[in-house]
Amino acid sequence: MSLKIKKNIPLIDQHDKNYMYGGKFGGNFIPETLKKPIDDLTKLFAKLRKDKKFINERDYYFKNYVGAPTPFIKLENLTEHLKGAQIYAKVVSEANGGAHKIYNATVHCLIAKKAGKKYVVGDTGAGYAGKMLSMAAKKFGLNCKIFMGAKDIKRQRPNADAIKKNGAEIVPVTTGSQTLVDAVSECMRYWVSNCDTTHMCVGSTVGPNIFIKICAWSTAQISRELIEQIKEEFGKIPNKLKLINCVGGGSSAAGFWNEFMDTHAQFIGVEAGGPKNSKLHAAPLTNGSKIGILHGAAQYVIQDKEGQIGSTESISAGLDYPGISPLHCFLKDTKRAKYTSVNDEEALKAYQLVSKLENISPSLEPSHAFAEAIKLAPKLKSSEVIIVNSCGDSLKDKDIIKQKLGSYIR
């Protein structure tokens, strides 16, 4: 039987009683100790998302603190250069803090306050999720601890410094590959021990079901803004529209696509293909990885035959994760979204081209999406529209870019 997406029901709610999407993705594969805190959080969130006062509060902070709406711009020079489809960008990196992670962080802090918790902990890869959580925690008067892989602390120094400056504690994770996958594990282990006093924020649309829900519900702000901006620009949703987004855990793509779920807009998710000529990658959907359980949820995940989670490699710390949101597994199997990957070198070239031609300078994560747009655009007619979610700024990648390309432009 082929899987189908239901119309008029938010994607995050299309699960069964075991919190599985399409009967096989997601769920709550968690230790007994976390059952109650997760149940409590599930109930609280179900109540809050129906509460008008809470929604108003969220909207207030999205507008006045995050800075909604973020710009929607035409990339005239890039369009001219590629001579094909019209290319636009939703410049989410203009949000406070410089990336989409601020939406999830803000909502988590609002929830933590409602739950009466004084401490928040979170994981981070590229450092954005950690930076934003530390910012929001400071804003809302919460104590904050961020788990970050030791390798990522080194390669994403500007964000790591920002976390400290915001008064949060960074816990370097030195187990395993010392990247995002280990940071999420360590953060969950910390929560197991401290769930009575501490609220946990998972930095992307991964983990036990409630974290997927809260995150996608928060980033949905991106497409709520975009659908209005598109109608203003074109008068309607263009007949041929492609929404291209990078996917690591998948939080920005989930938010970028959400409001367009029941429309004809095409979704393209771009995974991290890793270095050219390397067997390692971070693209479980593109490379046909099997379903497995990682961080409490069933998903397509890079693993060996035994079920040990596999190593990954990507120039982009934010995409360097062996799993992928159960929501994206569901979108793939229902064929609602298409997934592909681009390699490190293509992403770097895309960064360079966009930064040279335009007033924006995407970080290495959205550069993966731009690389796909650059490949596609020349093959399409000028009546077709591509929108890329530029969900991060290259500043955090300055060191890597300098090292790889010899110079950094922005």
Add this chain to the structure above:
Amino acid sequence: MKKSKISLVFNKCKIEKRSALITYTVAGDNNVNNSIKILNKISKHADILELGFPHNTPIADGGQIQGSSHRALKHGIKLKDVFHIVKRFKKNNPSKPIILMGYFNLIYQNGEDNFLKSCKASGVDGLIIVDLPYPENKNFANKCKKKSINFIQLISPTTSKDRVKKIIKDSHDMIYYISMLSTTGGELKVSPKKILQNYNKIKRIDPKKNLVIGFGITDKTISSLKSASGLVVGSMLCKTITNSLKMGQNPVTKLDKVVYNLKKKII
């Protein structure tokens, strides 16, 4: 119905008016041969042996068990080696119960039925699956029951009373009470008195059930908890292996001594 080996052990301990000593070591730590030697040695003192099948992304284990798992995986330990260890041990110790403990993804990849077949063939008596909580585990627990393999449910200090009742009702011959909010091997941050208070509340719901306590138990704390039906010591043993390897000592004889001492403290 024939009584399980796990039940028989608890019955024996009840008659001897003591709690059962349950040890946890990781299969293949620090290699397959030593793992078999360790089980052979410590089974002289321990009543039930838990054997971890290592996973490289554990979400509920502390540093000590992570270290042991890492060592085992570095030596290339696979599920088939885990079953080999059990089989070899059981050949000489057929009545000593062995419980495998681990994360669900390995079972999921192996196939539930396939996994249980290997359990049966090698002589596994029970299973603890850390990330397959109640009621999601009902299906798999029933499959285990049909194969006369104990599925061991976990109860934690956060488990609501209602839930405790349901879990006990659906449990097999042994239930595992997690002493405190912690990953494995955390320092005991709750007083033994408080742990026993919670323990007794659960025990009273069905006094016939064999309810054991685990997490944070060491030679320092074990005697103060000895009124429980059983006590699990894990991280301390993993730490013993780590330390003996560091010092260039034989982990087998070191562990033998440690488990002997633990036993002395509860009889």
